[in-house]
Amino acid sequence: MANRIMKEFSIEEVAKHNTEGDLWIIIDSKVYDLSKFANLHPGGANVLFADSVAGKDATQVFFGLHRQEVLFKPQYTRLQIGKIQGQEETIRPLAPGELSQVPYAEPTWLSKGYYSPYYTEGHRKFQVAARRFFMEVIQPESVKCEESGKRISQEVVDQMSEANIMAMRLGPGKHLKGRTLLGGVVKPEEFDYFHEGIIHAELSRVSSRAVVDGLLAGLVIGVPPILNYGTPEVIAKVVPDALAGKKYVALAISEAFAGSDVGGLQTTAVRDGDYWVVTGTKKWITNGTFADYFTTGCKTETGFTVLLIERGPGVTTKQIKTGYSSVAGTAYVIFDKVRVPVSHTLGKVGNGMQVILSNFNHERWMVVATSISAQRLVVEECLKWSNQRMVFGKPLTAQAVIRAKLAAMISRVEACQNWYESVTYQMNQMSYNEMSSKLAGPIGLLKQFVSRTARETAEDATQVFGGRALTTTGMGKLIENYHRTSGFDAILAGAEDVLGDLGVRQALKKMPRGARL
Numbered sequence: 001m002a003n004r005i006m007k008e009f010s011i012e013e014v015a016k017h018n019t020e021g022d023l024w025i026i027i028d029s030k031v032y033d034l035s036k037f038a039n040l041h042p043g044g045a046n047v048l049f050a051d052s053v054a055g056k057d058a059t060q061v062f063f064g065l066h067r068q069e070v071l072f073k074p075q076y077t078r079l080q081i082g083k084i085q086g087q088e089e090t091i092r093p094l095a096p097g098e099l100s101q102v103p104y105a106e107p108t109w110l111s112k113g114y115y116s117p118y119y120t121e122g123h124r125k126f127q128v129a130a131r132r133f134f135m136e137v138i139q140p141e142s143v144k145c146e147e148s149g150k151r152i153s154q155e156v157v158d159q160m161s162e163a164n165i166m167a168m169r170l171g172p173g174k175h176l177k178g179r180t181l182l183g184g185v186v187k188p189e190e191f192d193y194f195h196e197g198i199i200h201a202e203l204s205r206v207s208s209r210a211v212v213d214g215l216l217a218g219l220v221i222g223v224p225p226i227l228n229y230g231t232p233e234v235i236a237k238v239v240p241d242a243l244a245g246k247k248y249v250a251l252a253i254s255e256a257f258a259g260s261d262v263g264g265l266q267t268t269a270v271r272d273g274d275y276w277v278v279t280g281t282k283k284w285i286t287n288g289t290f291a292d293y294f295t296t297g298c299k300t301e302t303g304f305t306v307l308l309i310e311r312g313p314g315v316t317t318k319q320i321k322t323g324y325s326s327v328a329g330t331a332y333v334i335f336d337k338v339r340v341p342v343s344h345t346l347g348k349v350g351n352g353m354q355v356i357l358s359n360f361n362h363e364r365w366m367v368v369a370t371s372i373s374a375q376r377l378v379v380e381e382c383l384k385w386s387n388q389r390m391v392f393g394k395p396l397t398a399q400a401v402i403r404a405k406l407a408a409m410i411s412r413v414e415a416c417q418n419w420y421e422s423v424t425y426q427m428n429q430m431s432y433n434e435m436s437s438k439l440a441g442p443i444g445l446l447k448q449f450v451s452r453t454a455r456e457t458a459e460d461a462t463q464v465f466g467g468r469a470l471t472t473t474g475m476g477k478l479i480e481n482y483h484r485t486s487g488f489d490a491i492l493a494g495a496e497d498v499l500g501d502l503g504v505r506q507a508l509k510k511m512p513r514g515a516r517l
């Protein structure tokens with residue numbers, strides 16, 4: 001539309017076209033001819049013939065009922081026949097990479113005029129490139145997959161692997177060596193956890209909760225145990241293909257018998273010469289429906305052991321219907337006497353708990369990063385909506401009760417963000433082992449806090465949006481999705497209460513023996 005030369009009309013001229021069969025309206029300085037469209041309008045024809053709409057400037061009423069993206073759909077863009085003389089549009093979508101100017105819609109470090117002790121100009125450049133990539137490549141795919149429930153397309157996986165998104169989602173480390181990250185905007189040796197957090201945040205900003213998981217979250221949690229505990233042969237066989245998007249990996253720990261209680265698992269692996277024979281079931285396995293490899297927690301004679309199981313004879317996966325879209329590929333996995341080479345043992349036999357626990361920190365921190373970004377988007381949606389929505393002749397923000405909800409939402413997301421940044425800074429300074437011993441507790445507490453505030457914000461946002469928050473399409477569609485799925489973060493990667501308890505138990509272990517009042 002920007003390239004088309006627009007005819008200019010006066011307000012008086014538009015006003016003459018106000019009848020059935022000859023209907024024009026103005027939205028944000030643009031003139032639309034709805035004469036033929038009226039009978040196709042999803043909201044019905046008669047609402048368009050109202051005196052306050054037909055031939056008039058309908059900007060306010062339009063934005064009380066539609067998201068701006070409606071106007072940018074090609075079939076509706078075509079309805080524009082010109083613009084009003086002397087007026088310019090004020091409402092436009094953000095360009096790829098552009099920051100939102102809505103207060104609190106971006107973290108402080110991205111807000112003009114504010115400072116950060118953690119983020120550098122390099123992080124900022126990286127963020128711009130990441131936002132552009134996620135808006136251009138991932139957002140359209142997210143909308144498509146969320147609707148169809150189909151897994152992410154191979155074309156998008158290929159683009160992600162070309163930009164090395166999957167490799168970056170695993171965090172800093174040797175696996176980045178020699179890779180060109182997002183077109184070279186950051187060098188592998190400079191890449192830190194703040195960079196990685198940006199990837200998670202930008203992904204979550206453009207994707208529904210299910211798509212965040214569908215975009216290969218299984219790999220993010222399933223590959224680190226291979227990288228950290230696999231033999232060089234196993235790493236060479238699996239990791240390059242996984243990071244190139246040619247093979248898919250899932251982490252298979254939880255079972256119907258045991259979720260956060262890893263000690264209660266019942267999948268068994270019994271030695272038979274150079275093989276393990278694995279029998280058991282796994283539940284809630286993200287990306288499991290399409291995974292080629294399963295990083296699997298098993299009970300062995302001498303304790304808990306992690307094995308890498310390749311899809312093959314004896315491995316069956318079934319899709320589980322969940323409260324979010326099947327794009328995440330959540331699976332029930334059955335291992336029926338599966339023969340697994342002993343060389344596919346990750347770490348020492350009986351030492352599986354360490355393999356899994358050390359991985360949990362990164363997974364939980366990632367959930368925190370994605371969850372905060374989603375929460376922030378909800379704050380932005382609520383600020384915009386309550387500002388534009390007119391009730392009893394005033395914006396919704398004229399109601400003190402709405403402002404109080406906004407205050408609570410903003411405070412929660414800012415608290416989460418600041419705690420997250422402080423933990424991320426610690427991660428940047430610590431070795432992997434140091435992180436395991438010093439940050440398991442704080443990350444558990446942080447995740448508990450973030451998933452709780454997420455659900456409180458989901459409740460508040462639903463009240464702010466009212467009935468619109470109950471439908472999967474239209475004004476409140478993001479809020480509906482968030483309200484339905486924000487609880488996932490309170491369960492996946494460790495149940496909220498268990499994580500809070502972990503944090504306290506870790507603190508109690510470190511209490512000085514002589515601590516007294």
Ligand code: HEM
Pocket residue numbers: 025032034041042043044047048053058061062065066067070071076079473474475
């Ligand atoms: C270019 C002009 C317009 C287009 C392309 C358009 C398009 C649409 C679309 C696609 C929907 C389905 C819901 C959604 O996706 O948001 C819708 C719903 C609706 N539209 Fe329009 N519309 C236009 C103008 C108007 C105007 C001026 C009014 C003024 C009364 C209006 C009233 C409604 C109503 C009442 C609904 C139902 C909303 C709901 O279910 O919550 N539309 N419109």
